[in-house]
Every structure is written in structure tokens, then in C-alpha cells.
Amino acid sequence: MDFAYSEKTEQLRAQLRNFMDDHIVPRIGQWSEEIHSGVFPVSFMGELKSLAKAEGLWNLFLPHLGDDEPGTRLTNLEYAPLAEIMGRIPWSSEVFNCSAPDTGNMEVLHMFGSEAQKDQWLKPLLNGEIRSAFAMTEPDVASSDATNIQTSITRDGDDYVINGRKWFITNAHHPNCKIFIVMGKTDFDADTHRQQSMILVPMDTPGVELVRNITTINHHAPEGHSEVLYRDVRVPASNLIANEGDGFMIAQARLGPGRIHHCMRAIGMSEVCLELMVARSQERKTFGKYLYKHGSISEWIARSRIEIEQARLLVLKSASMIDQVGARGARREISMIKVIAPTLLTTIADRAMQVFGAMGVSPDTPLADLYTAGRVLRFADGPDEVHLQTIARLEIRESQDKLLDVVKYLRAPGR
Template identity: 70%
Template sequence: MNFGYSPKVDDLRRRVRAFMDEHIVPRHRQWLDEVHAGQFPASFMEDLKARAKAEGLWNLFLPNLQEGEPGTRLTNLEYAPLAEIMGRISWAPEVFNCNAPDTGNMELLHMFATPAQREQWLAPLLDGTIRSAFAMTEPDVASSDATNITTSIRRDGNDYVINGRKWFITNAAHPNCKLFIVMGKTDPDAETHRQQSMILVPANAPGLTIVRNIPVMNHISPEGHCEVTFTNVRVPASSLLGEEGSGFALAQARLGPGRIHHCMRSIGAAELALELMIERSQERKTFGKYLHQHGTVGEWIAKSRIEIDQARLLVLKTAWLIDEVGAKAARKEISMIKALVPQLHTTVCDRAMQVFGAMGVSPDTPLADHWTWGRALRYADGPDEVHLQAIARMEIGASKEILGASAAYLTPPLRD
């Protein structure tokens, strides 16, 4: 494992950082002002996307693009440090067409869509002219176990009919969201992991209703984390993604690389929080000392640096494993980073907020918004507890292969 950045990746890091510094960071205040005034997407978003595409900073996350598809063709390990840079500003990934949930949806379509589905949905997503949503979680069941979902996808002649209720569906309120990838049950009587399927539903399909945009920690996200109902939504049978019964497997394929993206963006947010904490601690004095000269604040700075670097190395290792052996073989490491990094995200942001005092919970810094999203990530893509249980199961399973090997360490020493 060599996690040193190649000259290619170093060049991309420099270019992405320069683009952020020149075009995105200076517009953050304008983005906030416009969004709070009801202007969304921001007036400059399409111009920035066109500039990023022209500079070759587009679709950085897909390694297997076909000839003619726009993008940079990076491995997970190559893309990871770029996602970290984008994570410093919450809306930056969209500029590079690297925003969730579109990235995961594009990966699904790239792997499993028919030629007609690719032309209708994947091509405009890769081009950045539309956005999409992924509808899996439901309010009436524990969606941390995807086998619990109850949305019905019923075959009716040449169509499928969809009925159900979903919530916390990201992007559903985005004006450019044109596609929902919906996970539901096509055969409730099949084997547990073969009951689910995925289907492609146009956002304007009759019977698809956006009920509300749910606030997250009392913050409204303009792209939406919405409650959505499907009432006798009818789509052609050709809208099925993959085959009947493959929905659970498709969801697992989608979530592996996506968790790398989320985690590296979180590390970027934590890096920004640490930078702000350090800067503030050198500017503000209390009781005759700069804040960093107080033992507690100095310890926070040191711990944050240690924890961020530890987390980054584990995420890079996981990205490398996915590239080398696939997401299925790297499932333990994927669960490890997903359980670890959101906690890191909120911990470092929380320390920085404390150093800023009351200003840290105000809109005058990005810390409160970053903390809020970090807290939400402890549910997204599976709650911490599910990942911890999965890790424990895999550790217990592996231990059975060497059961008894440690017995010698427990044997009392012989005495004369």
C-alpha cells in the first residue's frame, strides 16, 4: 500500500484547490444570501459548472467511463483527496458534478442500465444538465435494514405500479431533479435478499408527490431531504434497473464507493474546522493568554491533527482495497470508516465551535452547518450501530479460524 499521491493526483489536487480558492470560496457568502432569499440554484452555479468542465475538473469519481462520456477516469484512491478538498464547502461538489446522490446514481446506471436507460438518464447526469434522487429509506420501518422496506413495485401487464412512502430523500426538492431511483419490493414472498428491486421513475410521474422538505437539525437544505409519496405511480416495465430481485445487491454496489466520497468530504470539513480553530486560537486572548496557550485548547488542536490523519489513512486504505479487490471484499473497512469518520467530523467541528464561543454557532462561520451535516452522516448510508455490529461479526468470524491460538498467553507459568 502506497498512499503517496502520484504526480497526476498532485496536479489535480493543485488544480481543484486553485479552482476552489478562485471561484468557489469567494462566492460562498453570495450562495448563502441567494439561497436564504429563495434563489436556488444559485445564479452563478451553471457558469461555474461550465468553467469546471472546460478545465477538465468534471466527473472525477468514475474510473470506468466509456469512450465519449465526459470525465476524468480516476480510481477511488485517486479521487479521495479531491473529495477532501471539495468537502470544505458544502455546495462545491455540484460544481464538479461530483455531488451526492448523483454520484451513486451515476455509478448504478453505469453498471446496470440498459442502453436506452443510459441514453435517457445517464447521459444527462454525466453532462450535469439534470440531477437525481435515490429513494430507499421509509418512515414506517427501520430502514437501517433495507430488507424492511415496504414500498410495493407490482407488475401490471407492460407496466410496474409503485405505492409507498419514502423520506429523507436528498435532492428531491432540487428544481433540476428529474429522476428518482426507487427501491421497493417486487416479490414479498421471495428469499429475504431477493424481494427488492430498483426502478427508474421520472420526477414528473403522476402520483409522485413531494410532501415536505424535512429540516435537518432545524436547517432546511435547499436541495431537499424530502418526504415523498408514490400513489399508483405507473412506469413502463422497461424502467426496471437490473433484474427483479436484484435491488439489495444493487444497493450494496452503490454504497461502497459512495462512503469513500462522504468520508473524504467529512475529512475536508474537519481540516477546515481545525484551520479555523488554530487561527482563532492565535487571535483571541483570555486571562492574559492566547487561547492556544491554555492547555485544553492546545490539546484539542493536537488531538484533532492526530485523529484527522488517522482517519484519512484508514479511508485511503479502504479506497485502495476497493480498487484492488472490490467493495464486497472491503466491506469491513467500509463499515470501519463509516462508523469512524462522522464522529471525527462532529468532534473536530465541536471543538472549533467551542474555541469561537458564541460566534461558532452563528452563521458567521461555516462550523455550525458542517457540524449539522456531520451529525446527520451518523445515520446516512447506515447508522453507526449497524456498521459496528457488522465489524464485530466479521471479527468474530475471522477469530474462529485461529480459535485457541492465544491459549498459551493465558496459561499460568510453570513453577519449580
């Protein structure tokens, strides 16, 4: 596998870095002020989106765009280093129409939406005119096992009627969020993996109630990780995505690339933590030496560099495998990096906080936000343990063919 960045990728990296330096970095302070004073989306978001679109830095995550769909067609491998750059300032991915959960939702509509659904919802999403949410997790059941979900989607004449309660639904409080993809059950008696379906629910449908925006580790995300109630919500039957019973299959397809997008961004965030740690350690002295000259801190710096490089290589390998054999064929790599990247970020953010002293846990550095981003990512798109289970299962399955072969290693030759 060749992970050297292509000429096209290098050119886009330079263009994206320039865009970040010219338009995003100067607005970090303003973004923070506006968010904390309750302005959302921030006043300059529309302007920056238009600029990014005009520059072709748009929908970079989606490899298979139609002729009339706006965006730069990239493979996952080409996109990875660009997502890493966006990750350095996490809110920036919205500027390039590359933020979750819209990216996964666009992929779902692209792969499984009817022409009418694409016209009504995919087009405005690809144009960055609206935003969307994906509603699967429920407070009343352990939702890391998607077969547990209890929201009902019941056929009634030409409509479906939806009843259920969801929570941690990212984006639901975004003022431009206009559409939910809701996962529920159309047939509670079908085979375990054929009970679920996905349906489009416009935000303004009667019976949809935003109950609250849930803070995570006391971090307030203005776009929301929201609790949402669906009470007798009625939508046309044509809002169903694909067919009844396809929900589980669509969920699997949706999560492949989306999971590694998070990991790509987590590597960018980890780089920022390391850069801050390195800079601070050369600024402050204790006991007569700069911090980086203390053995423990120089070890944190070195270990952080090693761990970032390891994770980046696995992200690139996973991206390349998705390109070559699809998300299903790459599921072990996707799960491996989904376990590694969030913990990498929390570990390096934690070291950087320590090097900064008390300032490290204050709002004067981005470290607390970056730490939180890593910590919550250990749940979003599946908790670590579920991914570890996937990896172990595949390992055990593959070992079955080798069991006899491996026995030879148990004895010294000649015995």
C-alpha cells in the same frame, strides 16, 4: 500500501485548489445570500459547472468511464484527496458533478442500467444536465434494515405500478432533479434478500408527490431531504433496473464507494474546523494569554490533528482496497471509516465552536453547518450501529479459525 500522492494526483490537487480559490471561495457569501433568499440552484452554478467541465475537473469520482463519457478517469485512491478538497466547501461538489446522491446513482446505471436507461438518464447525469434522487428509507419501517421496506412495485401488463411513502430523500426538492431510483418490493414472498427491486421513476410521473422538505437539526437543505409519496405511480416495465429481485444486491454495490466519498469530504470539513480553531486561538486572549496557550485548547488542537491524520489514512486504505479488491472485499474498512469520519467531524466542529465562543454557534462561521453535516452523516448511508455490527460480524467470523491458536496466550509459558 503506498499512500503518497502520485504526480497526476498532485497536479489535479493543485488545479482543484486553484479553481476553488478563483471561483468558489469568492462566491461563498453570494451562495449563502441566494440560498437564504430562496434562489436555488444559485445563479452562478451553471457557469461554474461549465468552467469545471472545460478544465477537466469533472466526474472525478467514477473510475470506469466509457470512451464517449465525459470525465477524468481516476482510481478511488486518486479521487480521495480531491474529494477532501471539495469537502472544504460542501456545496462545491455539485460544481464538479461529484455530489451525492447522483454519484451513487450514476454508478448504479453504469453497472446495471440497460442501454436505453443509460441513454435516457446516465448521459444527462454524466453531463451534469439533470440531477437525481435515491429513494429507499420509509417512515413506517426501520429502514436501516433494508429488508423491512414496504413500498410495492407491482407488475401490471407492460408497466409496473408503485405505491409507498419515502422520506429523507436527498435532492428530491432540487429543481433539476428529474429522476428517482426507487427501491421497493416486487415479491413479498420471495427469499428475504430477493424481494426487492429498483426502478426508475421520472419526477414528473403522475402520482409522485413531494410532501415536504424535512429540515435536519433545523438546518434547511435547499436540495431537500424530502418526504415523497408514490401513489399508483405507473412506469413502463423497461424502467426496472436489472431484474426483479436484484434490488438488495444493487443497493449493496451502490453504497461502497459512495460511503467513502462522504468520508473523504468529512475530512476536508474537519480540516476547515481545525484551521478556524487554530486561527481564532491565536487572535483572542483571556486571562493574559492567547487561547492556544491554555492547556485545554492546545490539547484540542493536538488531538484534532492526530484524529484527522488517523482518519485520512483509513480513508486512503479503504479507497485503495476498493480499487484492488472491490467494495465487497473492502467492506470492513468502508464500515470502519463510515463510523469514524462523521464523529471526527462533529468532535472537531464542536471544539472549534467552543474556541470561537458564542460566535461559534452563529451563522457568521460555517461551524454549525459543518457540525450538522457530520451529525446527519451518522445516519445517512447506514447508522453507526449497523456498521459496527458489520465490523464485529467479520471479526467474529475471522476469529473462528484462530480460536484454538489463541488459547496459548491464556497461560504463561511452561504451565
